[in-house]
Amino acid sequence: MSLSSKDKAAVKALWAKLSKSADDIGADALGRMFQVYPSTKTYFSHWNDLSIGSGPVKKHGKTVMGGVGLAVANIDDLVKGLFELSEKHAFELRVDPANFRILTHCLLVVVASKFPADFTPEAHVAFDKFLAAVSLALSEKYR
Amino acid sequence: MVVWSEQERSIINSIFASLDYDDIGPKALCRCLIVYPWTQRYFGGFGNLYNAEAIKTNPMIAAHGIKVLHGLDRAVKNMDNIKATYAELSVMHSEKLHIDPDNFKLLADCLTIVIAAKMGTAFTADIQAAFQKFLSVVVNALGRQYH
Numbered sequence: 001m002s003l004s005s006k007d008k009a010a011v012k013a014l015w016a017k018l019s020k021s022a023d024d025i026g027a028d029a030l031g032r033m034f035q036v037y038p039s040t041k042t043y044f045s046h047w048n049d050l051s052i053g054s055g056p057v058k059k060h061g062k063t064v065m066g067g068v069g070l071a072v073a074n075i076d077d078l079v080k081g082l083f084e085l086s087e088k089h090a091f092e093l094r095v096d097p098a099n100f101r102i103l104t105h106c107l108l109v110v111v112a113s114k115f116p117a118d119f120t121p122e123a124h125v126a127f128d129k130f131l132a133a134v135s136l137a138l139s140e141k142y143r
Numbered sequence: 144m145v146v147w148s149e150q151e152r153s154i155i156n157s158i159f160a161s162l163d164y165d166d167i168g169p170k171a172l173c174r175c176l177i178v179y180p181w182t183q184r185y186f187g188g189f190g191n192l193y194n195a196e197a198i199k200t201n202p203m204i205a206a207h208g209i210k211v212l213h214g215l216d217r218a219v220k221n222m223d224n225i226k227a228t229y230a231e232l233s234v235m236h237s238e239k240l241h242i243d244p245d246n247f248k249l250l251a252d253c254l255t256i257v258i259a260a261k262m263g264t265a266f267t268a269d270i271q272a273a274f275q276k277f278l279s280v281v282v283n284a285l286g287r288q289y290h
Contacts, residue, residue, distance in 0.1 A: 035268040036275060052268055105252060109259045109271060116260035121177040122195050124256070128178060 001129055008075050010126035015072045017118050018111065022069065025114065026061030027053070029106040037102050043095060064103075071134045078137035090141035097142065100135035107131065145280050147222055154273040158258065159219045164212050167257055172208030173198050174253040182246055211250070218281050226284045233288035244286035251278040 003011075018025060031052030034041050047056045067085055074081020089095055108128065112119045119127075147155075176183050177195045189204055191197040198204060214232070221228040236242050255275060259266040 032268040032271060036272045108256055109266070112256045112260040113263050113266045116263065119256075119260060121174045121199070124174065125178040 001132065003075065003126075003129055003133055007126040007129055010123055011072060011075060011130045014111075014118060014123045014127055015069070017115060019069065021114065022065040023058070023062045025107065025110050026063075026065035026068075027058040028061070028114075029103065029110045030061045030064065031057045032110065033103055033106040036106070040099055040102060043093070043099075068107075068131075068134070071130070071137070075130070078133055079140055082134070082137045082140075086138050086140045089138045097135065097139040100138065101132075104128070104131040104135065145223070145225070150269070151273040151276065152222060154270050155219060155222065155277050158270070158274060159216070162212075163261075164209050167254075167261065168208035168210070168212035169205035170208070170257045171250065171254040172204055172211060174257060175250045176204065178253060179246075179249045182249060185240065185242055185246075212254075215281065218277070218284075222277075225280050226287060229281070229284040230288055233285050236285055237289040244282075244289060247282040247285050251275075251282055254278065 031050075031054075034044075034050045034057070035052065041050055044050055044056075049056055051057070067082075070085070071078060071082060079086070108119075108124065108131075111127070112124075176186070176192060176198050183192050186192060186204070186207075189207070190201055192201065192204070217228050218225045236244075255271070255278065258274065259271070262270070
């Protein structure tokens, strides 16, 4: 399920519309994920506040979306472009890759709720494929 | 035994009370067929599914989307016993339709996204949590009788 040139164009077009609100999207998706999928909170036991809209959640949402933006910029070679992030996730963070799918879903829900007109089925399939490819690149060094 | 809070019951009933089945049903099914194209394997007799445009304008798909969405009504009315309520439907999906139960989750995810698009910022985390809990119980019940 690799990205065709049509997929890449669709992702870039969608990202152009989303990028101004990237921080909000990230914070919303992360906060939502902690509430809807409580097991994901286990990776953040060192935070004092995981509620929606809290300082740590907003800050981390921005960090995560920065990663997504980096991926968009490196869409032609995600493994190379996300090399450092991949090492970080493999050796330092060690997030179980199943959680990437969970966060992906929450991102899609937030994008759908904030940009219903732009998040057509065609944009949806391209973005879902893209985030799946990003997840794969992030888990590249796991084993 | 699934335990529902009063808030969760209220959220589920409220979503379905104001649901536009004729709009949401087709949208959810179309999205599933477009985003997860392998699900088209179950729709061999449904005419032209050649591309996204064809799927979106296919009247048989639209009608089926409405039918599937109404299939959830019995679960809404029997939230404390969804497993038993769907036992027959589960057998049908297994023995007659031969649908891989993994597909139920794909359709459930697409329905969640279509509802999120409709409700916009009103689709809060609380509502998402309750709705996804409801759908996961339904998905589970539908796959229960497979053997």
